[in-house]
Amino acid sequence: MAELKLFRTWSSTFALRVVWALNLKGIQYDTIFEDLSNKSSLLLQYNPIYKKVPVLVHNGKPLVESLLILEYIDETWKQTPLLPEDPSERATARFWAKFGDDKVLLSVWNVFIKQGKDKEEAIVTAQENLGFVERQLTGKKFFNGETIGFVDLAFGWLANLPSVWEEICGVTLIDHEKFPMLSEWIQNFAGAPIIKESWPPRDKLITKYQALHEVYTSKEAPK
Numbered sequence: 355m356a357e358l359k360l361f362r363t364w365s366s367t368f369a370l371r372v373v374w375a376l377n378l379k380g381i382q383y384d385t386i387f388e389d390l391s392n393k394s395s396l397l398l399q400y401n402p403i404y405k406k407v408p409v410l411v412h413n414g415k416p417l418v419e420s421l422l423i424l425e426y427i428d429e430t431w432k433q434t435p436l437l438p439e440d441p442s443e444r445a446t447a448r449f450w451a452k453f454g455d456d457k458v459l460l461s462v463w464n465v466f467i468k469q470g471k472d473k474e475e476a477i478v479t480a481q482e483n484l485g486f487v488e489r490q491l492t493g494k495k496f497f498n499g500e501t502i503g504f505v506d507l508a509f510g511w512l513a514n515l516p517s518v519w520e521e522i523c524g525v526t527l528i529d530h531e532k533f534p535m536l537s538e539w540i541q542n543f544a545g546a547p548i549i550k551e552s553w554p555p556r557d558k559l560i561t562k563y564q565a566l567h568e569v570y571t572s573k574e575a576p577k
Contacts, residue, residue, distance in 0.1 A: 356413055357411070358381065358382070358383040358384065359386055360383050360386065361396070361397050361407050361409040361410075361411070362385060362388065362408050367511040369407050370510060370511075370552060371420045371421075371423075371507045372408045372410055372420055372423050372427070374507050374548065374549055374552060375424050375428070377548050377551075377552065378434050378502065379431045380433065380434075397409060400416035404418060404419075408420055408423060410423045410426070410427075412430070421455070424504060424507060424508070435503075436503050437503065447497075447505050450490060450509075451505055451509075454487070454505075457483050458483045458484065458487060459511065461476065461480040461483045462480045462484075462512075462515075462519070465477050465480050465519070465523070465527060466519040467567070469571055481527065481532070484527065484528065487509065488533045488535050495539070495542055496539065506539075506543055512528075513539075513544040514544065514559075518556065518563055521560065
């Protein structure tokens, strides 16, 4: 039997992508929870460049970066495909996953940490980016169609973290009136049993991000 180990933290949204992919495919694996304030020697050995999670170790070979790990999982275990068969559709899926990490996540995070005029500008940018995502869901239950796929896993954080951040900073970015298809997708994705069972405790997330919010907003506050 193949040895498969996942190094993660309790709250990492990037590691959750790997958890979901492995669970969707019914793959057995061992979990090693890391404390990033006191990283294990194994984590530093397996990911010496970035020194972060997730790391998937398959038969002693480490794989890093969550989207690359998803592709490795999909190529290694063929059941329940995450990416489409068509090459152009596969490339398009990779584009939207990267857009989510490079543009959407950063812009939504800026709404959470910015203050004043900077926050107002961040809201405009975030909603513009969310609009692009909204249009990708036209006529579809999931980005992949009727089943959860690669892009859904890449955008999985959207089904959880924004509502946590909204509760803390008091700004609602995603509502049904502005983003009806994205709102529907959030319900479908977050409520899928294999996804739902893996969410971190919401109260712990609020405590974690409340502390981060205070750190960032205190830096932004005028002296």
